[in-house]
Amino acid sequence: MSKKDPQKLGPIARRKQAINNYVTVRKIKSQEVRDYFASEGESDPERLAAQEARDQEFLSGLKKLGIGFIAFLIFYALIKTVLGLW
Numbered sequence: 001m002s003k004k005d006p007q008k009l010g011p012i013a014r015r016k017q018a019i020n021n022y023v024t025v026r027k028i029k030s031q032e033v034r035d036y037f038a039s040e041g042e043s044d045p046e047r048l049a050a051q052e053a054r055d056q057e058f059l060s061g062l063k064k065l066g067i068g069f070i071a072f073l074i075f076y077a078l079i080k081t082v083l084g085l086w
Contacts, residue, residue: 009017080086
């Protein structure tokens with residue numbers, strides 16, 4: 001990464017420096033996230049509670065989807081039977 005004065009750089013060099021800075025910041029943030037989730041030992045209770053809440057929300061959504069699909073199949077079978085399309 002260049003530490004040159006941005007005012008003395010051309011437009012392409014400024015753009016390249018901005019991209020390099022962005023990539024560096026993203027690498028640092030992603031490394032922090034990886035370290036946080038890959039940590040060994042006791043897990044953070046807040047993180048476990050948040051994960052449990054996300055799991056419950058996902059299961060609730062999956063349950064609603066399953067009920068809707070079964071209702072559709074029953075309705076489909078009923079219509080096919082009434083119209084005699086079997």
